[in-house]
Amino acid sequence: MKTIVSEQQQFPRFRIGARIEHVILLVTFTILCLTGLPQKYVESDIGAWMVNLLGGIDTIRLIHRWAAFFLIAGSIYHLFTAFYRMYVKRERMRILPDLQDAKDARDTVLHNIGVKDDHPKMRKFNFGEKFEYWAVVWGTGVMIITGFMLLNPIATTSVLPGEVIPAALSAHGWEAVLAASAIIIWHLYSVLVKQFNPSMWTGKLPRKQMEEEHALELERIEAGGDPWRRVEPRQKKQRIRVYIIATIVFGIALLALTVWIFTFEETAITTMPPVTPEVFVPLATPVP
Amino acid sequence: MHDRYRQNRDKLSIALIVLIIIGVLATLLLWPGLVVAEEQSVDGATVWVKLPEPNAKVAPKSQSDEPVHPPTDLACRQCHGDTEREIEFPSGESLPVVVDLESLANSAHGEQSESPLACNDCHAPVDYQFPHEPVTEDDLRQYQVARSATCERCHQQPHITSHPGPESENAVLCTDCHGAHDTLTTVQLQTGEGTGACVDCHQQREVGLTDSVVLSQLIRDGLFTDSPDSDYCLACHVREDLTITFENGDVVSATIDRDNFHDSVHGADNSWQQLECADCHGKLSYPHEPIEATSYRQYSLDSNQRCKRCHEPNFEKALDSVHGEALNEGNIEAAMCTDCHGAHDTPPPSEPRDRISHTCQQCHSTIFDTYAESVHGADLLEEGNPDVATCIDCHGVHDINNPTTELARARSPQLCADCHADEDLMAKYDVSTDVFETYLHDFHGTTVALYDPDDPDALVLTAVCYDCHGVHDIRPVDDADNSIKANLLVTCQQCHPDANDNFPDAWTSHFEPSPDNNTLVWLVDTFYAIVIPVTVGGLGFLVVTDIFRIIRIRFFKKDR
Secondary structure (H helix, E strand, C coil), rough: HHHHHHHHEEEECCCCHHHHHHHHHHHHHHHHHHHHHHHCCCCCCHHHHHHHHHHCCHHHHHHHHHHHHHHHHHHHHHHHHHHHHHHHCCCCCCCCHHHHHHHHHHHHHHHHHCCCCCCCCCCCCCCCHHHHHHHHHHHHHHHHHHHHHHHHHHHCCCCCCCHHHHHHHHHHEEEEEEHHHHHHHHHHHHHCCCCCCHHHHEEEHHHHHHHHHHHHHHHHHHHHCCCCCCCHHHHHHHHHHHHHHHHHHHHHHHHHHHHHHHCCCCCCCCCCCCCCCCCCCCCCCCCC | CCHHHHHHHHHHHHHHHHHHHHHHHHHHCCCCCCCCCCCEEEEEEEEEECCCCCCCCCCCCCCCCCCCCCCCHHHHHHHHHHCEEEEECCCEEEEEEEEEEHHHHHHCCCCCCCCCCCCCCCCCCCCCCCCCCCCCCCCHHHHHHHHHHHHCCCCCCCCCCCCCCCCCCCCCEEEEEEHHHHHCHHHHHHHHHHCCHHHHHHCCCCCCCHHHHHHHHHHHHCCCCCCCCCCHHHHCCCCCCCEECCCCCCEEEECCCCHHHHHCCCCCCCCCCCCCHHHHHCCCCCCCCCCCCCCCCHHHHHHHHHHHHHHHHHHHHHCCCCCHHHHHHCCCCCCHHHHHCCCCCCCCCCCCHHHHHHHCCCCCCCHHHHHHHCCHHHHHHHHCCCCCCCCHHHHCCCCCCCCCCCCHHHHHHHHHHHHHHHHHHHCCCCCCCCCCHHHHHHHHHHHHCCCCCCCCCCCCCCCCHHHHHCCCCCCCCCCCCCHHHHHHHHHCCCCCCCCCCCCHHCCCCCCCCCCCCHHHHHHHHHHHHHHHHHHHHHHHHHHHHHHHHHHHHHHHHCCC
């Protein structure tokens, strides 16, 4: 009886800020995939069918751009929460990869195939989660940069050679394929298929999953360690004041930049020039 | 154990010997001509027929040879009434020799008819002694031509229509319409039976008379039958001083050029369908009734109804066309049948091929002048090139649609691709066939490919082929005066007014990415061609090992 209770015991894992970021990412990423990939595979029947289903090419491009806007806004929000943890709370960046992650990956495979008896004991973020995080950072970066180029080709070519535009189109499409397949194969398997991982919704993870995936973090907490770093209230108050000012200034600047990305260039004309050639001009003397 | 093996082996040996014996017997029995090939049972009697070897050359029989069997209908019917034999031609075609005795009996020449014929009335007896001589024709059609010659022995003035005769390439034979053993009567043809054969042929050639009901009606009405022949009318109408004066003052010559008329597709000197004056104009009497139309144009438009009688499908298409629409809106200048095809001097409309574009030139002269300078027009008009696009290849023939609609714009790339993605055709001119695919992969092409024709507000705002290459003034891409390569920026600026010097390089110029062309795109593609499989493979490997772990723990660790 005691073991069951302790297996179900919940351990803190994600604070509310991280969970909001995840929801923003989940929604925008899904919409971007659904509206973007059909554009890449427009020649396939499924691609064309999806485009029609979602309201036609002009509509899905509009949806795609709005979703991109919110993804960028979400990314900015993430920068601010990261800044908060680093400046106000002075937390270590536990998401940074190191050599231990490579060893954990190796040991996990060895354990999986039965060579090693024990699963490696992993930290707050295991190698798979770090890979996913940095894949998202890389992917979002590529997508924002290439997306900017595609949305503003004239501005881009005023600085860079023209060939960058079709290269950006190609990269934007392939990066989407890479991201979508990585999410489907790895993330969906890890958090849904293998075992449902509730931590992004409840913020907590049961002891059993902690043992399997974050044994070192579990040990640390059970040894009396605090899941989050505590800061002395007076000091915190001081830092927060600076943080808020910086956030407001940079927040407005970044948001303005984002809006500018989406609005500043009028790439092409929006109405076709009328074509009115004289059609009926009969010959004076008919040709035989 | 050993005994059972031996027993089985003995059984196998016996079975093998029996099989060999059966095989030898079968070979002997079926050896061509060696023993017997067919057993026929007629009225209970068994007739053994010794057949000649297939393909064996039989020496022509001299006149003095005695027939082996008397050539009577009874004898013919005994074999030909029920057989699965076929005549095989050197061409590979075959013709079953079976004759449906019942339909033969009911045919125009059957036992019940007014003019019954025996088999050898048509199949000349000297040729049809038994065993029959091998067929000498090389193919089925030649054979049919030779057999149809038989009809002329009685029907010495064949048909009043001048369907091309046996000497022509497109010969239409008596039997094509009237049938062979199931010969149709005139009455049957008039009631619509058998006109399907005519319709099939006319449909194939996309000329008139494609509805058997209409055809039957025309036959009933007396088209193709004896009527005042054209020479009767022409006796007056070759005179050069004949004019018709319409109510509005139009004075029009009523002179018909006899030679032009006979040369036309409906004339006597062609291999198509000869029409007499009365076939179109009705049985006019002299003096003629006054003309109802008040102007020459109205008279021409009314006359087009005559074409409809035989050419209804094309007539209907034309009514729905941009010309038909204009006419419907009250523009009586809009072209109808005779404006393009002529009235009495109707030539084959696409011979020579440049006639097509010259026809359109009559009304669209400025567009023609532009077209004549283009890569297509110059090749057509100067060299008579059969491959280049004429007006109708893009605009259609009778169902000419409005080319300025969004739908036409959206569909235009496919129109160009019909020729320019055709590898065999383009190989002749060393033109790349990647143009369509590369266009589709580009932002412009993707957008056009997704155009929704059901959405009335949908606009095709991105460039289609002709926005860059020109519409009627399409020039070769390497042409010195060409505006595409030399002035690509100007071309881009038509739609992207702010485009700068670098901007045109954003277009891949229809090249598939390669180390030589669009290198940067090629590098990106290559990068992802490595990264995607490696990532997917690596993650897949982790997932597979994890699944293996779960299975291993669930099924194998329980014992521990």
